[in-house]
Amino acid sequence: MAGQLDREISLEAQTASVVRELAEAAGLKVGRLLVVGVSTSEVAGSRIGTAGALDVAQQLLAGVESVRRAYGFDVAFQCCEHLNRALVVERAVLERLGFMEVAAVPVRTAGGSMAAIAYRSLDDACLAMNVQAHAGIDIGETLIGMHLRPIAVPFRPSLRWIGEARVTAAYTRPPLIGGQRAVYTLEQEDGGNCD
Numbered sequence: 001m002a003g004q005l006d007r008e009i010s011l012e013a014q015t016a017s018v019v020r021e022l023a024e025a026a027g028l029k030v031g032r033l034l035v036v037g038v039s040t041s042e043v044a045g046s047r048i049g050t051a052g053a054l055d056v057a058q059q060l061l062a063g064v065e066s067v068r069r070a071y072g073f074d075v076a077f078q079c080c081e082h083l084n085r086a087l088v089v090e091r092a093v094l095e096r097l098g099f100m101e102v103a104a105v106p107v108r109t110a111g112g113s114m115a116a117i118a119y120r121s122l123d124d125a126c127l128a129m130n131v132q133a134h135a136g137i138d139i140g141e142t143l144i145g146m147h148l149r150p151i152a153v154p155f156r157p158s159l160r161w162i163g164e165a166r167v168t169a170a171y172t173r174p175p176l177i178g179g180q181r182a183v184y185t186l187e188q189e190d191g192g193n194c195d
Helices: 011-026 054-071 091-097 113-121
Strands: 033-038 074-078 087-090 125-128 135-139 152-155 165-172
Touching (some): 011 033, 011 054, 011 135, 011 152, 011 165, 054 074, 074 113, 087 091, 087 113, 091 125, 113 125
Parallel strands (some): 033 074
Antiparallel strands (some): 087 125, 135 165
C-alpha cells in the first residue's frame, strides 16, 4: 500500500483531489449531498478502529471543506458503528432535507475521529440517523453504502489511496423505469403512443 501513494502530497491535498474528481463526475452542486466515511486509523496505517487520530481527521476535513466551498454541496460525515453509523450534518441541512435527528456527541472512541472533528467544526452540527446522499467517499473501508441513494455507480478516482487507506467512491443516478419503449432524454422522444 505504501508504495501506491505519493508521500509528497499532503493528506489534505489527496482528499481534495479525490473529492474534486467525484464532485465533477457526480455533478455535485448546491442542494446535493456527499457522504464521507473515514477510518483515520487506516489512513495512518493501522487497523480500522484501533488508532483514531484527530490530527489526521482535521487534515481530511480541510480537504473536503475546500472542495465543498468551491462547489456548494452539503456533506454528511459518517460516525462509526458505536453510534450506529449516524451522520454529522449542519442543522440547516437536517431540517431542509427532513432527516431524523438523533442525540449523541461523537468522540474519538465512540463515533470516530472524523465525526468528532466534523461535529466540532461545523457551524451548527447535529446527528442525523440516516441520509440518502447523491455521492459518497469511503476512506478506509468504513461501509457508507447504506447512506447512498438506491442506484449507486462506482467511481474510480485517480488516487486510490489516501495515506495508507483504500478509497472507494460512488455517485448515484435515478432508477431507469419503463422498459423497451421508455425514453430517458427529451431528445429521444419520437412521438409514439402508449397503446
